[in-house]
Each structure stands twice: as C-alpha cells, then as structure tokens.
Amino acid sequence: MSSEDTSLSELQLELMRVLWARGEASTADVAEVLANSRGLAHTTIATLLSRLEKRGVVASRRDGRQLVYRALVAQGEVQRSMVSGLLDNLFGGDARALLAHLVREEEIAPGDLDRVRELLAGGRGDD
Numbered sequence: 001m002s003s004e005d006t007s008l009s010e011l012q013l014e015l016m017r018v019l020w021a022r023g024e025a026s027t028a029d030v031a032e033v034l035a036n037s038r039g040l041a042h043t044t045i046a047t048l049l050s051r052l053e054k055r056g057v058v059a060s061r062r063d064g065r066q067l068v069y070r071a072l073v074a075q076g077e078v079q080r081s082m083v084s085g086l087l088d089n090l091f092g093g094d095a096r097a098l099l100a101h102l103v104r105e106e107e108i109a110p111g112d113l114d115r116v117r118e119l120l121a122g123g124r125g126d127d
Contacts, residue, residue, distance in 0.1 A: 006057070006073050006081035014038065015048055019058060019071040026066045045074065 008016060018025055018033045024032075032047045050059045050070050060067040091097040099116075102108045108116070 006078045007085050008078060008082070011038070012048065012052060013078070016057070016071060016075070017047070018095065019069060020075050024068050024070045026063070026068050028066065
C-alpha cells in the first residue's frame, strides 16, 4: 500500500487504534472495545474491517470460526500520510503556514515550541 492510500476516517482510525494497541483482535474484540464510545453493531465492525483488508491496511487470519485482524500499516505511517494530506490540501504544502496557524490558534504551548526547536536543530528526534 502506498503512503497516499493510508488516510483513514475517524471511525477507521478508532478501529486501527485497537489493532495497534493489541497487535491482533477479532471483530468481537474490536466491537467490545468500541461499544462504549460508538455502540456499533458487530456486523458494522466486520464490514469496516473487511474494507480495510481490501485496501491492504489490515490482514486477517481464521481462528476457529472467527477472523482475527492485525494492522499492516504502522501508526506513524498513517499519521505521516494524513498530515501530508492536511498540509497539501489546507496549506498548499507550506509547512510554515501550518506552524504559524497552530501558534496563532494557541494549539502549541511554549514548551511545545521548545521541543519543535530542538527537533529542528537536531533532526527528527525520538518520535
């Protein structure tokens, strides 16, 4: 799967977070985790996971009568893809415009700015 294809909807991200946290999960496991926040039917979760599998984002294996899913893309890969899309679509590819927007809107605290300076001075850092 190319990085261009790793943009996910909010709901798809929630499913992926379950897989990233657990390593593997059945449809029932995912439905249980998301029951309080989303209250989605088991069939809806199964459909979403099946669609993610068709896109190459997850893979499944049979375990008895159920399918167990695992992520094929790393969380960082999805984050990079989605931030890149945001940067291109909303800021014309201008990272300085994105940073300026975040500072103006007070989305970045002074300590965060120090961390950004540190990253800029020393490379990518630990993240």
